[in-house]
Amino acid sequence: MNKQKQSNDQTCSLNSCLFFSTSKLAREFGKIAEEAFSKTGLSPSHALLLYLVNQKKEIQQKELGETLHLTPSTITRLIEKLERRRLVEKLSAGKHVYLKPTPEGLAMQDEIMTAWDKLHEKYSNILTEDETAQFLKLSGKLLEQLNQS
DSSP: OHHHHHHHHHHHHHHTOHHHHHHHHHHHHHHHHHHHHGGGTSOHHHHHHHHHHHHHSSEEHHHHHHHHTOOHHHHHHHHHHHHHTTSEEEEEETTEEEEEEOHHHHHTHHHHHHHHHHHHHHHHTTSOHHHHHHHHHHHHHHHHHHHHO
């Protein structure tokens, strides 16, 4: 009986841990995103990167990393795959590296938007608009404060 109580106490403390809860939520969202973007043939990260490049028409590699909160090495790896698939191309201007979409990359924008909508649809019926706005506001506050530390 004591083991059961100890196990329940551990579960309760895990469920009240922000790190554990957000990690668990991120894994679940990751699964849903993988499913939503599977028809594009791209991972959610690749699709989001291509979406941003398509939107801007030309964007600095550094700006992509900052926008997506990814390290330079991760951004480089994602870009390399998109380059191999001829969806983006790199342009160098001095120290700066810019990306621009290829016609093939631009042609995928509608498919990416459809996947994005499918992902949004999957969770939009769970939270109200106000709850979603509140969650995003709190998440933004946490990120901002943690990035200042």
